[in-house]
Amino acid sequence: MTDLPYKFPAVTSLAVRQALLGRTEIALVDVREEDPFAQQHPLWASNFPLSKIELEAWRRIPRRDTRLVVYGEHGGTDLAPRAAAVLRGLGYTDVSLLDGGLAAWIAAGGEVFRDVNVPSKSFGELVEAKRHTPSLAAQEVQALIDAKADVVIVDARRFDEYQTMSIPTATSVPGAELVLRVRELAPDARTRVIVNCAGRTRSIIGTQSLINAGLPNPAAALRNGTIGWTLAGQALDHGASRRAPAEVEAAHRQQARDGARAIAAKAGVRRIGHDALATLEQPGRTLYRFDVRTPEEYADGHLPGFASAPGGQLVQETDHSAPVRGARIVLADDDGVRADMTGSWLAQMGWEVFVVEPVADGVRGERGTPAAPAPEAEAVETVSPATLAGWLDAAGEGDIAVLDVTASVNYVKRHIPGAWFVIRAQLAQALATIPSARRYVLTCGTSQLARFAAADLKRLTSAEVSVLEGGTAAWIAAGLPLESGETRLAVPRTDRYRRPYEGTDNAAAAMQGYLDWEFGLIAQLERDGTHFFAVA
Structure with a gap:
């Protein structure tokens, strides 16, 4: 990750709160892993783990002069300056640090929330x-x-x-x-x-x-x-x-369309023709374009420049999909129902929302699901799955260590035998646990994140560093051996917050605690005061 030659300005908690109350555009960026983020954070903070920030920033914060305020301390380490440097390297021009971090926010009386997707909940x-x-x-x-x-x-x-x-x-x-x-x-x-x-x-x-x-x-x-x-x-x-x-059925579709349009109008959703979309592109304003149909329909053909965001999940995960509070959102569908219904909820949540008027099928000429925009990683040596397998077979003690920077849930499901699970932002801590090796090979699902991690690792060791070509997916495709489970965790699995409502093995106390937490959210909203929710 980027070194720190630049001193970033600090922004107080009060200034962030004033921006939220003034409804000016701002992104409050929490760069911790998901689990510590979920333990406590401000209502409008969005989680951008430092470990994968290069892979997410351009997609989630499309305007490079957006006002970004960064915080995130974990395990006694302030991650925010490192993340701010990466964001600046990605072209963002208005990057500040939250003065005093989350502790200062709390000390100033700022409300903090538990769990994920808290605005929608x-x-x-x-x-x-x-x-x-x-x-x-x-x-x-x-x-x-x-x-x-x-x-x-x-x-x-x-x-x-x-x-x-x-x-x-x-x-x-x-x-x-x-x-x-x-x-x-x-x-x-x-x-x-x-x-x-x-x-x-x-x-x-x-x-x-x-x-x-x-x-x-x-x-x-x-x-x-x-x-x-x-x-x-x-x-x-x-x-x-x-x-x-x-x-x-046509009659059912029309009934749904009439009802959706009525509630959208009541909520304040505005309509715009496809040929007028360019008028929403204004200096100093972020515009999110979402197609709210199913992913399959999106892939079959969508409006150029629109991202896939099925409407129900968009309302549920708005803080992830649209982390710039105060931005504009424009929605599209092909039926006159889903965009209006989704828009009605987003407008009630305080967003400025537009719905694209119906267009001819031919206008939805972009197909497939475009890759998320991301920068190129630094050049790094690579190794094929077959070569790595040979190295591992012939390796003696201290010869080689495989570091897997994929999501921990994927690591536990299956990984290269002997590989260590590592969170990229915690490479230095991981090296203190992993036995020293003369050669390190990094992998992840596809090798994309591993390439960024390799550049970080080179700054921490004089050993040889390379990346597995095609990542673990290529290893699997080659029919090479795998193992599963938490076999070698170099750092704790803090990259993923375990929701009390997911899976089939949750403790009753955790589930009841989650419900009790939800029941208390309205009181937290009142104390926070920055939400601008208006139920129609």
């Missing part, structure tokens, strides 16, 4: 409180299933989350798809629709979306989602694959 709690979103307890829903009542259960999470665990009989209908597709599953207005997620937010937003868009069916959220279901001692399904019909 706190907003969801506010929606339920303001709109009295109907909900049913797990036991009530189980009774309806047992009685074979006229009820349809829809799961508003991503399909992969749904497949991991789901409510019996539930169908996967990710958030932004609900208003468009639910009438195909429940064409009779007397059919009850129940929306669930893992916890609370997406079920609340999904249920309220159906109500806001004028669905005549009775709708309710599954109170506390799969967490509530599990705490009630009820069995979940695993590996389910039910999806809503791909085709939507």
Whole structure:
């Protein structure tokens, strides 16, 4: 990572708060790994781990003169100056450090929040409180299933989350798809629709979306989602694959379109023609362009310059997708429903939102999923999987060490035998644990991150440093041996925060604690005061 020849200015917590209250553009950048970030951070902080900042910055903060305020201390080390230097090297011209870091923010009375995607989760709690979103307890829903009542259960999470665990009989209908597709599953207005997620937010937003868009069916959220279901001692399904019909009847589409447009207008969403998009490009303003359809539809053809961000997840993860608070957001779809519904929620969360008016199919001429923009890493020696395998077979003590800088979840799933898990930003600490070697080989999933890590490692050792060509994916493709598990952790697995609502082996106390935390978010919002949420 970049050396520190430049002294960065410091910005006080008060100045950051004033920018948020003044609704001027600012990105508050937390460069710790995800787990320490999730323990406590300001409401509008966005997580940019120093370990992979080069791979994320240009995509998530597209305007190079955006005002960036950086902080992040972990394990007694201030990561912020290093991250600021990298950001400056990437072309960002307005980079400052948060004076005194997170400790100063707290000392100044700044509110700090736990978990990830906190803006959306706190907003969801506010929606339920303001709109009295109907909900049913797990036991009530189980009774309806047992009685074979006229009820349809829809799961508003991503399909992969749904497949991991789901409510019996539930169908996967990710958030932004609900208003468009639910009438195909429940064409009779007397059919009850129940929306669930893992916890609370997406079920609340999904249920309220159906109500806001004028669905005549009775709708309710599954109170506390799969967490509530599990705490009630009820069995979940695993590996389910039910999806809503791909085709939507013309009459149903029009009803959905009318309802979505009405709530979007009420929330303050503005409309813009495709030929007028350039007028949103203004000096000093960040513009995010998102296509809110499914990834498959996006890949089949999308408007040039638009990124894929399925609407339900965009509302859930706005702090990740749009870390520049105060930016503009423009949304596109091909049905006149999903962009309006997504926009209605983002506008209620305080964003300036536009929706692109319908365009001819031919205008969506860009296909595939473009690679995220990233700089080139410094040149480094590389080694093929076959050559590395030979080196490892012939290696004696102290000859070679393989360092894997991939995400820890991927490392645990499978890695090169003998490889050490390392977090890139903690290479110096890792070297104190790993036995010294005359040659180090770095890998990750594809080798992209490993190439950046190799440049860092060269500054820390006089040993030979090289990168595995194609990363661990190439090793796997070559049919070479693998191992799994936490076999060699050079540093703790702080790169990933374990959500209390994910997976199937969570402790009951952790799940209940998570629900209790969500219930307290409205009080935190009131103390913080920077949210500008306005429930329509």
